[in-house]
Amino acid sequence: MVDSDPVPSSSPGFGTPAHPLRKSRLNALPTRTSILPILLPSSTLRPVAFRTFTRKHNLTISSSALQTLSTFVGKNCGSGWREDGLAERVLDEVAKSWKKAGGGVIVDEGKGASLRGVLQTLEGNMSGGRVVSGMHSSANEAPSIMKTTAQGNRHPNKEPPSRVVVAQRSLDSMEKPDVTLHPRHWIRVIEAFDIPRIIYNADKKYFEVARSKPTLFPPSSQKITLFRDRYNVVHQRLLRHESFHSSSGPLSGGSLRQYLSSAANQCYRLTPIANLLGRNGTSHLILGLLSLSPTGDLTLSDLSGSIALDLRHARLIPKDGAWIAPGMFVLVDGTYEEEENVKGSTLGGISGVGGAIGGKFVGVSICGPPCERREASLGVDSQQSSREVSSSGGLGWIDFLGVGSERARGPRMRQIEAQYIRHRHEDMKVGRRLRIAIMSEVNLDNMRTLDALRKVFSIYNDLESEDRPIVFVLIGNFIQKAIINSSGQVGSIEYKEYFDALSLTLSEFPSLLQHSTFIFVPGDNDPWSSAFSSGAASIVPRHAIPELFTSRVKRAFAMANAHLDSTQSSEPPGEAIWTSNPSRLTLFGPIHDIAIFRDDISNRLRRSAVSFSHGVDATKAENTTPPNKDISLPETNEQPGNQQTDGSSSASSTTSFARKLVKSILDQGNMSPFPLSSRPVLWDYVSSLQLYPLPTALVLADPEATPFCITYEGCHVINPGRLVPEGEISSVRWVEYDVLKNRGRVKQERF
Known part of the structure; x- marks a missing residue:
């Protein structure tokens, strides 16, 4: 049968095919409209790029990225880039692809994704200046737009094609969440040495990944950089606080009394230490690092210099609300007094750049920097159930843990979580619970520890599979004394025998081993750190x-x-994960971030904390304080009073101690806010100790403190205490944490 609508053939002299072409074949071929490229200046494209990237997608374009986009638009859109609206559509697709690739808030090469890779992918799908969804480049030609890993940055052109295909499939599969996947598929344990090294750039006012390769023997300059980075993080967090915002602009004058005189527009201003010179007798508010001088006196240091500190008449705000110790950053409100030299004139001297200035700073009140909620740091609106991105900015595009940023993966992961919970609710007619059992100070060399573990495991083994914890966290010390150092090879054999005995206890509960993830976090007495620390504070x-x-x-x-x-x-299947101390446990990407740290932190705080007198001297100080004398910075919206403890209200002293401990740590934004002489830290891996932005939960395993569960500024802090409490013969104590409710509960049973 002859086709009724063939395409007529021309003369055979023109080399046309012998068989006529059909219209169906012509329609099957991809049609591309030719575009005449033009030279488009970047200044001409800047208004359109600003409207698309900044206003619509909350992104910032660097000058080099704008030049790259101008060349791309001029080549693929031609003269119709403005009249036909082609440029705005193309830039919108570029912004979406950039965010999907996990790029940062600043669109530029080397900031989380490859802009050239995004443009190469879109160029293969463009026709007539428009992005056509039906066109796709082959797998071998598709460039990789994912650029960063937990280990460091890699050039996109060096990624193998297989990894490109896997990364693209993983991104496509996240568009349609699979509710059949179990939540344990989304569990990820991140060691401290795998956490990205995020450094705050004070010039760009943004966080960026360190480009230098970490090492255990860094140059001595890294020791100074360690405290400088901590200061920059605390400083920028403090300036984001509403007490430092002024709608009418900066206030004139340099006295704190002028700031406190107007209750309607109360705005605080920080004074650099170097700017105190020549301002004798004036009041100031200073942010600095509290430290001890070689003579044993307290000093306060910032990036501009240091000064001697007199806290004999200072008041702690709130009273007995936190510990203030050397190594912490504090806010001090007081008066500067210059020193008098031999000639009797009042002069302020400075010894070198960034050195100590003469005189002293007499503190009237002192407090830690205010804590910032996780939602405020990431720029997420906590009032909305879907946690949509707010217009107030934030750090939501930064991937602090290597599991994806809040703005890039947060909405998708919340959709996956909601779909799974709804799916389980419809099948089982009951609410879904995701629980974690946390046990600390699991001393395997104690004869009662295995019996206590057997009791805990038997309780959960008797429950239905859906009610069992998905994760068991066992935290050291796994031995009471550092026998690895004292006994040599014999100590190593004994230590292995303790874990062999633990394996026999675990084998009694195969159902738990099949359906749960066990995480083991070491302590200071565990190998190999105890081999050279002898049980003291290790690195x-x-x-x-x-x-x-x-x-x-x-x-x-x-x-x-x-x-x-x-x-x-x-x-x-169930698995056993042996991780570092500290470490991070994430569930559903960046949604649930749980920090785990084993340290005797309460004893260290009590030993090194500065004592403040609240008697006669404090009363005299109140008489010389301005009318609005209380610095309200640490009085946050949510005090550590929203706690859940397994006990009666009579233990008020225990609750006060827990509040004091939690506030001292979270306000500093660091798990170990101590001098390096008190708690040694690997300089290149200090990012693993950072608590900014705040995690959703913090497991602060301190066996010397009473077990507690307290929420402060949205961060739920858990201390499981000792698995076998001292003085109790047959009692076991642990914490059961509900991930969805972000609440923990101390549980105790007898065995």
């Missing part, structure tokens, strides 16, 4: 327990999973 972060001692425990999990039929369930 943090510290590596996980070596595999030499954990082989039997891993074998117990392998034997339990060998009898598990994984084809009939979407739940992954």
Whole structure:
């Protein structure tokens, strides 16, 4: 049968095919409209780029990125870039692809994604100046737009094609969440040495990834950089506080009394220490690092200099609300007094750039910098249930842990979480609970510890599989004394035998090993740190327990999973994860961020804290304080009073102690706010100790403190205490944490 509508052929002399072409074949071919490229200046494209990237997508374009976009638009859109609206549509697709790739808020090469990779991908899908969704480049030609990993940056052109395809499939699969996946598929344990090294750039007012390769033996300049970075983070966080915002602009004068005189427009202003010179007798508010001088006196230091500090008449605000110790950043309100030289004239001297200035700063009141909620740091509106991005800015585009940023993956992960909870609710007719059992100070060399663990495991083993915890966290010290150092090879053999005994106890509960994830966090007495610290404070972060001692425990999990039929369930098999101290546990990407840290922090704070007198001297100080004398910065919207403890209200002293401990740590934004002589820190891995932005939960395992669960500024702080309490013969204590409610509860049973 002859086609009724063939395309007529011309003369055979023109080399036309013998068989006529059909219209169906012509329609099947991709049509491309030719575009005459033009030379488009970047200044001409700037208004359109600002309207699309900044106002619509909350992104900022660098000058080099704007030049690259101008060349791309001029080449692919031609003269119709403005009249036909082609440029705005193309730039909108570029912005979407950039955010989908996990790029930062600043669109530029090397800031989380490759702009050239995004443009190369779109160029293969463009026709007539428009992005056509039906056109796709081949897998071998698709460039990789993902650029950063937990280990560092890699050039996009050096990624293998297989990784490109996997990354693209993973991004596409996240568009349609799979509710059949078990939540344990989204669990990720991040060691301290794998956390990205995020550094705050004070010039650009933004966080960026350190480009230098970390090492255990960095140059001595890194020691100074460590405290400078901490200061910059605290300083920018403090300036974001509403007490430092003024709608009428900066106030004139340099006295704190002028700032406090107007209650309607109360605005605080920080004074650099170097600017105190020549301002004898004036009041100022100073932010600095509290430290001890070689003579034993207290000093306060910032980036401009340091000054001697007199706190004999100072008041702590709030009274007995936190510990103030050397190594912490504090706000001090007081008066500067210049020193008198031999001739009797009043002069202020400075010894070198950034050195100590003469005189002293007499403190009237002192407090820690105010804490900032996680939603405020990330720029997420907490009033909306969907946690949509607010217009107030924030750091939502920064991937602090290597699991994706809040703005890039947060909405998708919340959709996956909501779909899974709704799916389970419809099937089981009950609310879904995701719980974590946390146990601390699991001393395996204590004969009662294994019996206590057996009691806890038996309680959860008797429950239905849906009510069991998805994660068990076991925190050291796993031995009471650092026998690795004292006994040599014999100590190593004994230590392995303790874990062999633990593997026998775990083997009694194969159902838990099949359906739960066990995380082991070491303490200071565990190898190999104890080999040179003799049980004293070791360097943090510290590596996980070596595999030499954990082989039997891993074998117990392998034997339990060998009898598990994984084809009939979407739940992954159980596993044992040995991680560092500190470490991070994330669930559903950046939604649930749980920091875990084992340290005797309360004893260290009590030993080194500065004592303040609240008697006669404090009363005299109140008489000389301005009318609005209380610095209200630490009085945050949510005090640590919203706690949940498993006990009666009679333990008010225990609750006060817990509030004091939590506020001291979270206000500093660091897990170890101490001098390096008190708590050594690896200089290149100090980012793992950072608590900014605040995690959703913090497991602060301190066996010397009473167990508690307290929420402060949206961060739920948990201290499980000792697994086997001292003085109690047959009692076991642990914490059960509800991930969805972000609440923990101290539980205690007898065995």
